[in-house]
Amino acid sequence: MSVDKFAVASSARMQVDRLPPPEKRALTRLFSGDAFARPENTQPTPTGRFVSRLGARRLLWQRSDGGRPEILSILDRSYAD
Numbered sequence: 001m002s003v004d005k006f007a008v009a010s011s012a013r014m015q016v017d018r019l020p021p022p023e024k025r026a027l028t029r030l031f032s033g034d035a036f037a038r039p040e041n042t043q044p045t046p047t048g049r050f051v052s053r054l055g056a057r058r059l060l061w062q063r064s065d066g067g068r069p070e071i072l073s074i075l076d077r078s079y080a081d
Contacts (some may be wrong), residue, residue, distance in 0.1 A: 012073050
């Protein structure tokens with residue numbers, strides 16, 4: 001998984017490591033292009049963070065000081081609705 005496209009907060013490291021290989025590839029694709037910027041994939045939160053779809057999961061992320069996406073947490077969809 002290419003983490004040069006995004007950062008992973010220490011609190012989310014184990015969640016990212018446990019993703020199955022297809023979801024890890026989807027995660028890399030999400031942040032490799034502009035897919036995360038599309039409204040059907042990503043919604044802003046009132047606190048300035050973002051929630052993006054990753055299959056049946058939801059990613060909570062923010063922009064780091066350098067502008068790179070930083071993954072804060074990964075939730076199963078049932079918890080994110």
